[in-house]
Amino acid sequence: MAEIAAGVVGSTVREVLKVEAVREKTRMAAFEARVISAEEADGTKVPAHELVYRRLRAQVLFGEIAPGQAVTIQGLTASLGAGMTPVREAIRRVIAEGGLNFQGNRRVSVPVLNRACIEELVFLRATIEPELTRRAATRLEAGDIDWLEAVDAEMDVAIEAGDIATYLKRNHAFHSAIYEAADAPIMASTADRLWLRFGPSLRVVCGQYDAAREPDLHKDMLAAFRSGDAAAAAAAMERDVRQGMGQIQSALIENLFSP
Amino acid sequence: MAEIAAGVVGSTVREVLKVEAVREKTRMAAFEARVISAEEADGTKVPAHELVYRRLRAQVLFGEIAPGQAVTIQGLTASLGAGMTPVREAIRRVIAEGGLNFQGNRRVSVPVLNRACIEELVFLRATIEPELTRRAATRLEAGDIDWLEAVDAEMDVAIEAGDIATYLKRNHAFHSAIYEAADAPIMASTADRLWLRFGPSLRVVCGQYDAAREPDLHKDMLAAFRSGDAAAAAAAMERDVRQGMGQIQSALIENLFSP
DNA sequence: CTGTGGAAAATTTGATCATATTGTAGGACG
DNA sequence: CGTCCTACAATATGATCAAATTTTCCACAG
Numbered sequence A, B: 001m002a003e004i005a006a007g008v009v010g011s012t013v014r015e016v017l018k019v020e021a022v023r024e025k026t027r028m029a030a031f032e033a034r035v036i037s038a039e040e041a042d043g044t045k046v047p048a049h050e051l052v053y054r055r056l057r058a059q060v061l062f063g064e065i066a067p068g069q070a071v072t073i074q075g076l077t078a079s080l081g082a083g084m085t086p087v088r089e090a091i092r093r094v095i096a097e098g099g100l101n102f103q104g105n106r107r108v109s110v111p112v113l114n115r116a117c118i119e120e121l122v123f124l125r126a127t128i129e130p131e132l133t134r135r136a137a138t139r140l141e142a143g144d145i146d147w148l149e150a151v152d153a154e155m156d157v158a159i160e161a162g163d164i165a166t167y168l169k170r171n172h173a174f175h176s177a178i179y180e181a182a183d184a185p186i187m188a189s190t191a192d193r194l195w196l197r198f199g200p201s202l203r204v205v206c207g208q209y210d211a212a213r214e215p216d217l218h219k220d221m222l223a224a225f226r227s228g229d230a231a232a233a234a235a236a237m238e239r240d241v242r243q244g245m246g247q248i249q250s251a252l253i254e255n256l257f258s259p
Numbered sequence C: 001c002t003g004t005g006g007a008a009a010a011t012t013t014g015a016t017c018a019t020a021t022t023g024t025a026g027g028a029c030g
Numbered sequence D: 001c002g003t004c005c006t007a008c009a010a011t012a013t014g015a016t017c018a019a020a021t022t023t024t025c026c027a028c029a030g
Helices: A001-011 A015-022 A027-036 A046-060 A073-082 A083-097 A115-137 A142-161 A166-181 A185-206 A217-226 A230-254 B002-009 B013-020 B027-036 B048-059 B073-080 B084-096 B115-137 B143-159 B164-181 B185-206 B217-226 B232-252
Strands: A101-103 A105-108 B101-102 B107-109
Touching: A027 A217, A046 A073, A046 A083, A046 A185, A073 A083, A083 B084, A115 A166, A115 A185, A115 A217, A115 A230, A115 B115, A115 B185, A142 A166, A142 A217, A142 B013, A166 A185, A185 A230, A185 B115, A185 B185, B048 B073, B048 B084, B048 B185, B073 B084, B115 B164, B115 B185, B115 B217, B115 B232, B143 B164, B164 B185, B185 B232, B217 B232
Parallel strands: none
Antiparallel strands: A101 A105, B101 B107
């Protein structure tokens, strides 16, 4: 065990992650590369603690670490090839964002959603995200909407192909881009933090429900953006939020006694 | 400087803070001691990084560090007598909560509010905090309301005496207790994080406006709690939020060009 | 003879620190 | 005015200590 760890630690996190960072020319690829790459878009170096944070956050957000599963410092130092200090800082950040739970006995794990939490999340999301959408609607330019449409199309392809990982990433990218466009950093970070709470459960839901049967509210939103109808876009976002959270709630109620 | 730091570092943060923790029998004292003490209420030890975090958070929240002022790791290791690792983790946590700003050139400072931020905060607070109050109203018991009333009374005394530090702490304690009583952890943590954003500016406001001239909405809230009128309590909270944020906005507009 | 309970050792994991390395800012110098 | 240099602060590592969990093993009752 010690020998294995020593072997991994030999190469820095920067080198390990550089290999993964497949740089492409499309905007989407650049968007994803930002999570993994050792360099920022402008070429400045990204510190290790930041890289570890982004990787860890993505792992939680996209359900790579299952709800209830424990996260250990030493496990991350081994799997990411980083030192203890950066890993520690990354974990603390994600805990502060609600993506991880700090149990009293100094154990850290991914929180498990219960019914009360879902109700809270529905209230918060249904309040904040439509407002962000309303603001974004007045600021999005044609090129931005084109990109949103492309992301949404990639999402549909992923659904068709049963590629859950890509579906989750594109779905988040779609929403996240709208929040960024709203030019309201506090609300955007608040909304993004909520995603960290229900993200881990989304993957569980995916296998259970046929999303294709529900109306596609992303399309409504895009149409509203095109016609500059902020109220309609906000309304579509609220329905999208309620639809998604409803699916999580249904799935969790069924699985309530079957972990 | 190095000599001074060395002198302080000799004693651990635990010992330094233990001295400050004047344990009393009143609930308010216990409430405050929790921030500083080296032991939890049940006697379990609190790790240094947690203590540093609480201290730092309080310093930001109550304006002991002014908006715009820089925060350095080494400064905190010296002033709190802790090692670098715990300080580092605490800073990351507060940054993740929005109480500190991580500037690209690896500088950390207390963010300065601008008009756009205040508008965001008004929207979020005016949405979330009344909802928390509504929930709290159905759960607060007579003893809890008694305590809230006592805290509010202490706040009035502090205002009368011109003791801004105590005023800010009691005001926060009043709101914080309501949020905790709402039994909605996600919403409560969201609301508490927002306080971290405008807290530093509250102290600036205090010197400028005569709060006594505005209607005392805490009293309305308490009356609504007593009569079990959740809607009235929520309405009072919303007015209280708008009143407070309005004062900040007025003060900042005046001082806009006079730092 | 076997299964259960509990205590103690062993292992894993977390917390903290001292120190080496790296990057940045601001001043000195051409 | 731009470039280089120095001092300082942040980043990152591995070592060390402490806490908690897991495993092991033995005694004893059934």
